[in-house]
Amino acid sequence: MAKNRRELSSLILEHQYNPQVEVVPREEAKRILRSLRAKIWQIPWIRASDPLARVVGARPGDLLRLRRRSPMAEVVETYRFVVPA
């Protein structure tokens, strides 16, 4: 098992089926939540221990933006709320 972050990055981030991940800055996160009319806990959760969260160094409370291809729409943006453990 790849343990350090760089190894994980190359394994996870570069896989063709993997979404692009980034941590959304606090201010923008607030704006996004407002436009979705959602409380942060209403965003789908991801554990901070999830490899996808770990490669971008996400911490509990962060909002992640995922970009992935979709069979229905070309590129889709979704969000994940990082929770502890």
Add this chain to the structure above:
Amino acid sequence: MTVQFGVARTQPEVPLKSIHRIRFGILSPDTIRNMSVMEITTSQIYDEAGLPVRGGLMDRRLGVVEPGARCETCDNTHDACPGHFGHIELVKPVIHVEFAKYIFDILRSTCPHCGRIMLRNDEIAKYRERLERLSAKWKLLADNLVEKVKKRASERSTCPHCGMKRNKVKLERPYDFYEETENGALVKIDPEVVRERLERVPNEDLRLLGFDPSMARPEWAVLTVLPVPPPHVRPSIQLETGIRSEDDLTHKLIDIMRINEKLKIELEGGAPISVVESIWSLLQYHIATYFNNELPNVSIAKHRSGRPLKGLAQRLKGKEGRFRGSLSGKRVDFSARTVISPDPNLSINEVGVPIDVAKVLTYPERVNEWNIDRLRQLVMNGPETWPGANYVITPEGRRMDLRYVRDRKSLVDRIGPGWVVERHLQDGDVVLFNRQPSLHRMSIMAHLVKVLPGRTFRLHLAVCPPYNADFDGDEMNLHVPQNEEARAEARLLMLVQEHIVSPRYGGPIIGARQDFIIGAYLLTRKDTLLDREMVAYLLGAAKDVEGIEEPAIMHPTELWTGKQVMSMLLPRDFTWVQPTAFRSTCGDPATCLEDEYLVILNGFMASGVLDKKSIGAEQVDSLWHRIARDYPSGIARKWLDSALRVFLRYLDLVGYTIGIDSFDLPPEAYDEINGIIARGEERARKYMEEYLAKTLQPDPGYTVEETLENRMAIELSKVREDATRVVERHIDKRSEAYIMAKTGARGSLINLVQISGVLGQQTIRGERIKRGYRLRTLPHFEFSDIIGPEAGGFVKGNFKEGLGPVEYFFHAAAGRDGLIDTAVRTAQSGYMQRRLVNALQDVYVAYDGTVRFSNDAIVQFKYSDDFTDVSRSDHGKPVNIDQVIARVKQRG
């Protein structure tokens, strides 16, 4: 303005409150005693006179259920007395079976001596801090932490608080606790000791173990007092013979009382421990089965007749239980159920309702100045004659049953605006029609009533696919919406015509099948020429057509082509090109003279024939799909209604039948097929010889035996494929059976091959027949380790010439296997559907396009990523670009 529906309420105002939340806990012995109005002190229930014994399980203080009597607690009669709990003081405590798991959790993770949790003080502080942080916001994560704490605490064997060693606790399901001593012996911990240990655990430690001690102290899970529900929960039934029969729960409570009394006597008499223990464990058994009579490792408590008694859990559980049977599965008024039968003369929007049903189902119509004359006439007709009415409701809310109104004439005169008439169901009323299993939203659709003689519901054949209905005895349910809002909603959203395009695949689920397809094919065939009378019949069936076209042939008689009739039905602006099922080599629709392409230009059918591919149900990118998509639902529906009537009328007029000669093949065909069979068998036998000579090379990943089996199965199943091609080549193209198969009306080429060619390999669970006798599948065959073609179920015969006895047997075996397979599959997929629906029933698409749960948590940020409703789409795509371009080009 206040609008009041139905009957005025005679009951006093009841204050309304909304439930904020529900919290579950365990009743403490004090709570049980406080809510009890009496202690049950005797196992007797009735005295010699048949009156309830005081202190017994039917004591009048618990409430009354029989009319006439008065409750000794609240002084009400049966209709107002809510029932009052009593209690039984247990001589010795017993475990509450349903809590045994939680008791076990506590016993495992606490010290039996000092009652503290088996964690060091620093660990406690750490976990407590973490738990407080999580339980505020992260319920799920808090639960995980509790599991972790339990695991940690149960691993330790020396108490960090008092330093004592402890033994491992074991739970023997469902309710016996044991301690494992150092020498490995198991010593029982009786419920009294269990309770003492649980009492010692401090509140603070309980919180770490996931308990809320204010709602549930663990020792409360060991019963010292048993609540006794009032007779309302366990009513006794009086049989006509005058014999009283008690509810199962009462029987169980009597058992509990008897054992409790016996235990008390033995204890007071100073009986030996072994006697006391055996009675005690019997008490435990009765109380456990009172709660749940389907416990593992516990014999089921039975009635004198041998029938298993129903415990409290059995009242709630399963299909017939309180939740699925009584709450979700409640029976409703204004509904009807009967057998269905077909009627192609109805619209797909309609449902035929028997007069007898229409006279029972009603709609409450409010009287106003525009309908008063009609409603007066209906009331005059009364409940017996259709169309009539069953009830009249006055503006004061008084409800009058017309069966018992002597002088209807004077009642009719009093009726005026503000009254409500519950009139019979009439033509045009909106009803909901349903067939179980309701697997998708088209399983319940709104239909317009057409009252008809007869005893069955009638529906159009084209709506069979969405309901998955046929007429071999299927029954369907019908519901009548009871107000204008519900009727409008049903008509706008649920009417059959709004569900032609399925949300499953974005194509029409409703459409032509079977006879309609044959009729359409015969009508549009090139050689169909119709005289004036014939055309008039057809256009008459179609109803409103614009007018008759000029005939294609003027002399010597006027003759029209079938395609012309079709053209007269099609919308004027409709253009569509698609290959027909008869397409073979021709590549250009514009020049094809063989009717291989369906070409429609501005409502003119230029070439081609109609078949399943163009007008069938469940066909995407077809003529019917285009009409259903490109025109308003009402127009599409009307077109289907009249086109289908025309097709069927034509079929009626020309007739259609098949005979044995439909399956004739020339002798050359049989020569070819016999050759194919012989060669297939020969190849299979060659592999057998190779195997016996040990020269057969195994395929990668398979043994030699498996390789042989695979090769033989492939060779033998290829025989039918090859024979199919021969039949296709040689069969008379005008044969009725062939036309049905080719147009997609009914049957397939495989059926033709099996009837007139070769039946082929029979399979059980996807494999050749291999079971039967030792070393052979039937006694007709020689002993052998390897199964030859015949012994393995390869059938050389066909249905037309008949099967040999052995062939017939294998065919029957394979047929039975298919039946079992279907039965198993429906059961499995039904259960899967149930679980999925239960998990997903609260998911909805919000107005902003997000998909959310009932707490508005987001499941998907945009429904299906492109916010497309498949039932409003073109085969899943929001727009069909090709179609748009074609239309723009055509308009110039």
